[in-house]
Amino acid sequence: MKTLVVYDSVFGNTAKIAAKIAEGLETEAVHVDNVNDAMLEEADLIVIGSPTRAFKPTPKIIALVDNLTPARFGLAKLAAFDTRVNATSSKNLFMRFVDKMGYAAPWLQNKLTEKGFWVCEPPAGFFVEASEGPVQVGELDRAAAWAKSLPKD
Numbered sequence: 001m002k003t004l005v006v007y008d009s010v011f012g013n014t015a016k017i018a019a020k021i022a023e024g025l026e027t028e029a030v031h032v033d034n035v036n037d038a039m040l041e042e043a044d045l046i047v048i049g050s051p052t053r054a055f056k057p058t059p060k061i062i063a064l065v066d067n068l069t070p071a072r073f074g075l076a077k078l079a080a081f082d083t084r085v086n087a088t089s090s091k092n093l094f095m096r097f098v099d100k101m102g103y104a105a106p107w108l109q110n111k112l113t114e115k116g117f118w119v120c121e122p123p124a125g126f127f128v129e130a131s132e133g134p135v136q137v138g139e140l141d142r143a144a145a146w147a148k149s150l151p152k153d
């Protein structure tokens, strides 16, 4: 099975999680800027990852998803993950409330399901300590475990 991990990352944290997931799936993680239609069309499983920015994925990931249609990629399975601030441990008061407002991976899950794709459950969220990181201790291992839970065929 051919798997593609595609991600966006502003400060590098989602890139690290994407690389760990790709390692578990024995593939490469590709930045959204470097993904082309042929790569998407060839993939049997497309894993999409984004930092959570204002409760949603980044504009580049949203644009990628806008261009995906089941007619072209109907045979592909999809899976979504995000990075996010750990709202319960954040010292920033605003961040304590953001977990009520949503995250990028459930947003992707809903959008892709609405579009008619078969999307692996559940979407995954991985914690960073603060906006610029670092990735919270243990989250790279959790990313590796999540990768193992994804369909192999």
Ligand SMILES: Cc1cc2nc3c(=O)[nH]c(=O)nc-3n(C[C@H](O)[C@H](O)[C@H](O)COP(=O)(O)O)c2cc1C
Pocket: 008, 009, 010, 011, 012, 013, 014, 015, 051, 052, 053, 054, 055, 056, 083, 084, 085, 086, 098, 128, 130, 131, 132, 133
């Ligand atoms: C403008 C901005 C908006 C953000 N919005 C959210 C948010 O809504 N929820 C959240 O949990 N984290 C939010 N964050 C924190 C990001 O999720 C964090 O910067 C990201 O996970 C780091 O990943 P990256 O290094 O790949 O960019 C925001 C950060 C910035 C700078």
